[in-house]
Amino acid sequence: MATAVNRQFRLKSRPVGRLKPSDFDLVEAPIPKAGAGQAVAKLLYLSLDPTNRIWVTEQESYLPPVQIGEVMRGGGLAQIVESQRPDYAVGDLITGLTGWQEYALIDDAAMVQLIPKGLPVPLPALMGVLGVTGLTAYFGLLDIGQPRAGETVVVSAAAGATGSVAGQIAKLKGCRVVGIAGGAEKCAWLTRELGFDAAVDYKAADFPARLRAACPAGVDVNFENVGGAIMDTVMEQMNLNGRVALCGMISGYNSGEPMRGRFDLILTKRLHVQGFIVLDFVSRFAEGAMQLAQWLMEGKLVHRDTIVDGFEQAPTALNLLFDGGNVGKLLVKVADPA
């Protein structure tokens, strides 16, 4: 349903701990008008990602912190509704950093890209398995983790958007894949529908012993999304010369404290630990997207989305990521396409 105004979440104060709606001002701005070289896009979906939580801290990361008063930074899928530039036509779909708002002004500085027309996939998949999430899994697992067939790959937050794709890619590459997730339902999804060799519930009291049983030959590659005690347990079970693709550490993002890990194990096991973000691979996005699309069409990649309805839910919905409340990609539905 169209709105007569452009609702925006603007950062009001630096959140302490979990994100609260009161950390934002929900303001009603005018719908932007496209000037020369500009276009206006109407948001259809917001992508909710752990990195949103990092962006509202004061800490400098790969992008500057969102400033107080600014529209919250976030990924979105949007449709062009007005255009004064030749590369975007009304009706085209774009994805990128649209921000938490109902309408985004697109100019040369906007970090968005056009989605090819006519892809036979549902819109949410364009934000998840075929979007930045899928690309993160693709490059992080293959380029940073460098798994070889027959090796054991452990993925934490394995029922999440990135982990679920990373684990499936590792299976496609001939690895033994063990997922870590919270609760029996998610674990069952991983082994029954996604083809993981095993899934281990980190909430189990004997989690370390269960992980060891699932990884009888030790762990060669850790695709790390969680950090904290779960990461420590995986690190303890890694083999000599193992690789850690450090994708995220969601367990620590609400704490505001430095997140630490076992450097002694890096030393004694000669591990290779590397942080990455998907933007490091921007020059190879086309390669990754083509491969992911092909696997998806061939039925080799299963995905699921958790969709929260209503733009105004964004701040609250983000906490689902930290509570284990989502399976697969977490999205906020803002509007239907035209």
Next chain:
Amino acid sequence: MATAVNRQFRLKSRPVGRLKPSDFDLVEAPIPKAGAGQAVAKLLYLSLDPTNRIWVTEQESYLPPVQIGEVMRGGGLAQIVESQRPDYAVGDLITGLTGWQEYALIDDAAMVQLIPKGLPVPLPALMGVLGVTGLTAYFGLLDIGQPRAGETVVVSAAAGATGSVAGQIAKLKGCRVVGIAGGAEKCAWLTRELGFDAAVDYKAADFPARLRAACPAGVDVNFENVGGAIMDTVMEQMNLNGRVALCGMISGYNSGEPMRGRFDLILTKRLHVQGFIVLDFVSRFAEGAMQLAQWLMEGKLVHRDTIVDGFEQAPTALNLLFDGGNVGKLLVKVADPA
């Protein structure tokens, strides 16, 4: 001076905190006799290294822990005094894991190698700059750190055996080299005699600010020997895509606690952290030794040794490493060569 017996330090109990002489039994064993395929080597020098402290913990590392009752594991330089094998003649020098004893029995399982005859360098250099220490610096800096000309390389424990060589190699490769060491005297040695661009005293109250002033373009490569708060400070000043060659973390070896570091910085700065030991490069030792020897002959590598006289001093002398009591390679002199 020859002894009629073979004195040995045998591990008596697992040390807690600093090494104490009472953690060992100093026993008098018979001098071994060479059987078929064996040789007997008389120790001239013991090499004292931070890793000795790790070997007496219960923790499995790249070698199994020294067991209670076993001769303490350690590197040594020794001279063959009896041989029943064709590859070793009386008078030959060998180096390797001889153990803390005055005579070592050499067989096929011994981890030792022959030193080429007639090298025009003093014996201590064969254990330091031309030995395992120098090779650790060479492969760790070049293969793990991958410094490029013009980059800033920081070396901690820079006045130590490995750090002093690593920093000089980085200078030879065209880098800006900043050493971290304890006290004005060591810092002066680094800049005046070894050619470091700057040296920073970690005992200074404003150490982080001093390091920042010495690294105006940030840190691209960290050759890490120390761990703890010093490592944290360097990590905070690293540039995007920086590399950490994790050689050791001596500040934590006496604590018995897991040694942790800033995984959040690995993530946000996309750092590449890799642990290594020199044994990973054993197939390339000849390459490294030739290059180090060439630089040494050309006067491009300066070295200094700290030599403690007397076999019985070994356990006490090891603590010099943890107290900052040595400059360059720390050795115990056991006997003169024949």
